[in-house]
Amino acid sequence: MVPVDWSDFDAVLFDLDGVLTPTAQIHRTAWAQMFDAFLAGREQPPFTDADYFAHVDGRPRTDGVRAFLASRGVTLPDGEPDDPEDAETVNGLGNRKNAAFNAVLARDGIAPYPASARLLDALRRRGTAMAVVSSSRNARLVLDAAGISDDFACVVDGEDAATHQLAGKPAPDTFLRAAELLGVDPARAVVVEDATSGVAAGRAGRFGLVIGVDRGAGAAALTGAGADVVVTDLDEVLP
Numbered sequence: 001m002v003p004v005d006w007s008d009f010d011a012v013l014f015d016l017d018g019v020l021t022p023t024a025q026i027h028r029t030a031w032a033q034m035f036d037a038f039l040a041g042r043e044q045p046p047f048t049d050a051d052y053f054a055h056v057d058g059r060p061r062t063d064g065v066r067a068f069l070a071s072r073g074v075t076l077p078d079g080e081p082d083d084p085e086d087a088e089t090v091n092g093l094g095n096r097k098n099a100a101f102n103a104v105l106a107r108d109g110i111a112p113y114p115a116s117a118r119l120l121d122a123l124r125r126r127g128t129a130m131a132v133v134s135s136s137r138n139a140r141l142v143l144d145a146a147g148i149s150d151d152f153a154c155v156v157d158g159e160d161a162a163t164h165q166l167a168g169k170p171a172p173d174t175f176l177r178a179a180e181l182l183g184v185d186p187a188r189a190v191v192v193e194d195a196t197s198g199v200a201a202g203r204a205g206r207f208g209l210v211i212g213v214d215r216g217a218g219a220a221a222l223t224g225a226g227a228d229v230v231v232t233d234l235d236e237v238l239p
C-alpha cells in the first residue's frame with residue numbers, strides 16, 4: 001500500500017484510457033495496426049510499444065500522429081478532420097486508427113479495471129469530487145460502455161479541448177479546466193495518470209499530488225515525468 005492522506009484533497013482528476021479502463025491496450029493495438037500498414041509501404045521497421053509510450057500515449061490523436069511520424073523523419077500534410085481513412089494525411093491516418101479502435105470497442109465492449117472501480121466507490125463514499133480528463137474524443141463513449149459515467153461531476157475530453165481550444169497533454173490546460181469546473185484549487189486536487197505526457201501535465205499544473213499508474217510506461221519514466229508516487233494498480237492507494 002502507498003499511503004495517501006485523502007483528507008488533504010478535495011478532488012481527484014482521473015485520466016481514462018489505461019487508468020480507469022483497459023482501453024489504452026485497444027488504442028495501442030489500433031495504432032500499431034494502422035502505422036504498421038503505413039510503414040510497410042515506406043520500408044520502415046514496425047511501430048513498437050516503445051514508440052507508443054514515447055510518442056503517442058496520452059496525447060490528442062493528431063498530436064500523436066505528428067509526434068510519431070517526426071520520430072521516423074516523416075512529415076505529412078495535416079489534411080482536414082473529415083479526410084477519408086485512405087488519405088495520406090495526419091487526419092487520414094488518425095481516422096483510420098479511430099475506425100480500428102471503434103470496431104474493437106463495439107465488438108468487445110469494455111469494463112473498468114476492478115481495482116479502479118473499488119477506488120471510485122471508496123472516493124464516492126468519502127464525498128470526494130471526481131472528474132475525467134482524457135485526450136480521447138471517444139472518452140464519453142468509453143465511460144458509457146464501462147457503466148461509470150455517473151461517477152464523475154465533469155468530463156473534459158478531446159472534444160472539449162477542441163471546442164475550447166485547449167492545448168493537449170503534456171500541457172496542463174485540460175486538467176486545469178476540470179479543476180475550474182469542479183471549483184477546486186489545483187493544490188487540493190490529485191491527478192491520476194498512466195502516460196508520461198499526462199503525468200507531465202499534472203506536474204505542470206502544480207496539482208497537489210500526481211499518481212502514476214504503471215501499465216507499461218515504466219516506473220522510472222513516470223517518476224522522471226513528475227509522478228509523486230507510482231503504483232501498479234489503484235487498490236494500492238485505497239483510503
Ligand SMILES: O=P(O)(O)OC[C@H]1O[C@@H](O)[C@H](O)[C@@H](O)[C@@H]1O
Nearest residue numbers: 017027057058061135136137138
Ligand atoms: O483517438 P482518440 O480516441 O481521440 O484518443 C486519443 C488518445 O487518447 C489517449 O487517452 C490515449 O492514451 C491515446 O492512446 C489515444 O491515442
